[in-house]
Amino acid sequence: MFDLLVIGAGPAGAAAAAVAARHGLSVSVHDRATFPRDKTCGDGLTADALRRLEALGLDPAAVARWEEVHEAVLHSPSGRRVELPLPDDGTFLAVAPRRDLDAAVLGLAREAGAKIHEGSELVDIRLDADGVTAAFSDGAVDARWVVAADGVWSRARRSLSPSRPPNLGHFHAFRQYFSGVADPRLHVLFEPDLLPGYFWVFPLPGGRANVGFGVPRVEGVPTRYLAGLWRELLARPTVRAVLGDARPDGPVRAWPIPARMRAGELAYGRVLFAGDAAAVADPMTGEGIAQAVATGTAAAEAVAAEVHRHGAGDAGRVREAYLSRVESEIGADHRFARGLGRLLATPRGARACIRAAGLSGWTRRNFGRWLFEDYPRALILTPRRWHRGMFAGRGAYAPLATEAGIRSGTRGTWGARGARDSR
Numbered sequence: 001m002f003d004l005l006v007i008g009a010g011p012a013g014a015a016a017a018a019v020a021a022r023h024g025l026s027v028s029v030h031d032r033a034t035f036p037r038d039k040t041c042g043d044g045l046t047a048d049a050l051r052r053l054e055a056l057g058l059d060p061a062a063v064a065r066w067e068e069v070h071e072a073v074l075h076s077p078s079g080r081r082v083e084l085p086l087p088d089d090g091t092f093l094a095v096a097p098r099r100d101l102d103a104a105v106l107g108l109a110r111e112a113g114a115k116i117h118e119g120s121e122l123v124d125i126r127l128d129a130d131g132v133t134a135a136f137s138d139g140a141v142d143a144r145w146v147v148a149a150d151g152v153w154s155r156a157r158r159s160l161s162p163s164r165p166p167n168l169g170h171f172h173a174f175r176q177y178f179s180g181v182a183d184p185r186l187h188v189l190f191e192p193d194l195l196p197g198y199f200w201v202f203p204l205p206g207g208r209a210n211v212g213f214g215v216p217r218v219e220g221v222p223t224r225y226l227a228g229l230w231r232e233l234l235a236r237p238t239v240r241a242v243l244g245d246a247r248p249d250g251p252v253r254a255w256p257i258p259a260r261m262r263a264g265e266l267a268y269g270r271v272l273f274a275g276d277a278a279a280v281a282d283p284m285t286g287e288g289i290a291q292a293v294a295t296g297t298a299a300a301e302a303v304a305a306e307v308h309r310h311g312a313g314d315a316g317r318v319r320e321a322y323l324s325r326v327e328s329e330i331g332a333d334h335r336f337a338r339g340l341g342r343l344l345a346t347p348r349g350a351r352a353c354i355r356a357a358g359l360s361g362w363t364r365r366n367f368g369r370w371l372f373e374d375y376p377r378a379l380i381l382t383p384r385r386w387h388r389g390m391f392a393g394r395g396a397y398a399p400l401a402t403e404a405g406i407r408s409g410t411r412g413t414w415g416a417r418g419a420r421d422s423r
Ligand SMILES: Cc1cc2nc3c(=O)[nH]c(=O)nc-3n(C[C@H](O)[C@H](O)[C@H](O)COP(=O)(O)OP(=O)(O)OC[C@H]3O[C@@H](n4cnc5c(N)ncnc54)[C@H](O)[C@@H]3O)c2cc1C
Pocket: 007, 008, 009, 010, 011, 012, 013, 030, 031, 032, 033, 039, 040, 041, 042, 043, 044, 045, 046, 049, 120, 121, 122, 123, 149, 150, 151, 152, 154, 155, 156, 173, 174, 175, 212, 254, 255, 256, 257, 274, 275, 276, 277, 281, 286, 287, 288, 289, 290, 292
């Protein structure tokens, strides 16, 4: 009987496993994939994601490909461009292919002592008063508690609530890797027909980029038509101006993004849902890595506190502890972002936001920091999170960058990483 069973080893599951194992719990992690594995994603790491990964102990040097970003370019529906510089006091934005990032984060769980089972697919899960029995493709596991971090289609949720309709996601997003990109900065293009969705070009080492777009899914409309839109988008002059003669160097992939968190669906008996399985991605941008690490960490801490204080423990108490932590860390931001998404839904609203962002040097610097989650989305509405210096915080990995004194050029690429990037 393990203290904790973690299903899914993406950022949510790997964070939960690392934290629980460091708290001294016996942890068994199962993923149907074999790592390193790809995950359809934009690969963008916001300031919030970076800080959470740093707190978890992730060293960027352990991630095979990692590109720091120091400037983002927003493209308004009218074609106007606004350049948002990010501070160079630490890392505020980075791009790392999920194939590399997720393997490195899972490495932290392994180092902490969690037992990792790859190629192990959850088939079914059963609850009883004192624990859980889960059937995997390679055998059964008993545990006191479960963190279900098995992504948007969550098999764990479907096993526990078979009558619930499958989660088709709030956004549907496409992604393809390209080589030889003309403009190597990070671009977000608010094309009028995608709003409140957007097109992105996120730079990777060696002139490559993660290119994609995401749009809200329309209830009842199959997403097949988006494949044609993808081809048409790639031919648009606004997109070609960024890509130049870039060529695809991998297949196009599409995947849903669940961004409709509901408190009532975060826990079920002794099972706590985290990351995409809990639909916690940002409803405005679709970013979900920071939220996956946040919920995985919160779930592991709720379980660890209960195991240390009460042994077998009480599911109601753990559920309350988990809900309260998720609400205090991301609840207000999630609701606020959902409202802002409505503002960005029209070309007029998007134009007004981008015009406001570009008003002055101060607005450009601070809009960039806010958009990429350096400040909590709803900071303005949550005075409990106000503190002196909240608009002047350093980015992630700042002490190491300063100490080593190896930042070079305007991109602020780390010396050691620069060498790796050029491979
Ligand atoms: C096109 C696209 C672009 C995106 N861009 C960004 C971005 O730039 N930045 C950002 O922050 N977020 C982005 N997101 C969102 C982000 O990818 C997710 O929110 C994030 O991956 C959630 O992490 P997770 O650990 O919850 O789930 P996942 O990363 O999906 O991991 C779930 C794991 O569960 C495993 N699994 C599934 N079923 C089973 C089973 N039955 N048994 C065992 N294991 C199972 C899977 O193999 C997988 O490893 C994007 C999403 C999409 C679709």
